[in-house]
Amino acid sequence: MGRSPCCSSDDANLKKGPWTPEEDEKLLDYINTHGHGNWKTLPKHAGLNRCGKSCRLRWANYLRPDIKRGRFSEEEERLIVNLHSTLGNKWSKIATYLPGRTDNEIKNFWNTHIRKKLLNMGLEPNTHKPRTDLNHLLNLTQLICAAQLGSLMNPWESSALKVQADAAQLLQNLIQTLNTNQLSTITAGLMGSQKSYPYEGLINGTSSLYADEPAPVPQKFHSMSQGVIDNSWASFEGYESPDMRS
DNA sequence: AAGGTTCGCAACCGCCGGGCT
DNA sequence: TAGCCCGGCGGTTGCGAACCT
Known part of the structure; x- marks a missing residue:
């Protein structure tokens, strides 16, 4: 469709990388008073030198007030495995069943913990079928x-x-x-x-x-x-x- | 104690789909 | 109907922390 990347125009000037507490505060203040509205124009209105996408991700994965922090419980872990066996890598869909958990968090948890656990159990993480190779x-x-x-x-x-x-x-x-x-x-x-x-x-x-x-x-x-x-x-x-x- | 390695996670990248004109 | 814009998604990367030798 020939669309340009979302942040291509002023990329040279836009900040990337980890967010500072000041940036977080600006984003939080703005969203608390105005709502996020249009993400594309939000950074300008909020006084942030970031692209809208970056702001949206920061909000969705870190600043949202309803985000649950800390380790995943056994119950959550089982639910993720359960859901993954049905939905596959649909992290956002899986996240809807786990209030307070983001798709990114679940994806990371899957890749760093559950995946290895399934491999140790002799199961192929992607298919949940027994591994056909004998490495396990x-x-x-x-x-x-x-x-x-x-x-x-x-x-x-x-x-x-x-x-x-x-x-x-x-x-x-x-x-x-x-x-x-x-x-x-x-x-x-x-x-x-x-x-x-x-x-x-x-x-x-x-x-x-x-x-x-x-x-x-x-x-x-x-x-x-x-x-x-x-x-x-x-x-x-x-x-x-x-x-x-x- | 220091250097190397591995791990975990926040953030980025590129693509896709839906809505609008 | 085509083109554009935006939000959302999944895969990947980079870097600091933790661990190992």
Whole structure:
């Protein structure tokens, strides 16, 4: 359509980068008294040397009064995973289900935490299906090595026991995953399933967002699978991989 | 203690869709 | 109907903080 970028005209003079407290105050003052109105003209009226887009982002992601700060709760985390399995990378849509959280915040949280968690669980983050490569088995071998080393060094130390438990849990999950994968393939074949997404039920949780949408798999299978993923997720709740420092 | 590496998050970039003329 | 403008979205980047060696 040949449109120019939103801030192309005076780019050389417009400030970029982190916002100062003074700029924040100007933006807040202006919006509190006038509302944001037209973002394009807002910076000029507010006395800011920023492009409208930058102002809008700053407001939407940081200054809005209803923004909730701090760590995501387990409930929020589960909800995000749940929603992502249905909506994909529609961060703004996902954000509408989490009051006080911005799409940017959710996107960042997904990329830095949940993505890794799913990978550790042997699931492909984009599809929520089991990973087809065998790289995730490295997690298992690492855990088993850690467990063996830990028990050699200090057999009664609680962290060594926990690593052993984690390794056992991961192995169990893997076996169950493989079993349910086979089962779902069979089930899908028998039912002529239209949705090639056998793990949607695993991830989705008990409270379906779209209750009017028929489940792709029988309820019995769904509830059984749910147990698998609940165990699996729970086993990783307490386990922080080295790249998941809090 | 210092240098290197990794992580987390705020902010930017470019594209898209809807509304208006 | 085409062109323009604006707001919104998702992907990516840059940088300070935290951690590791």
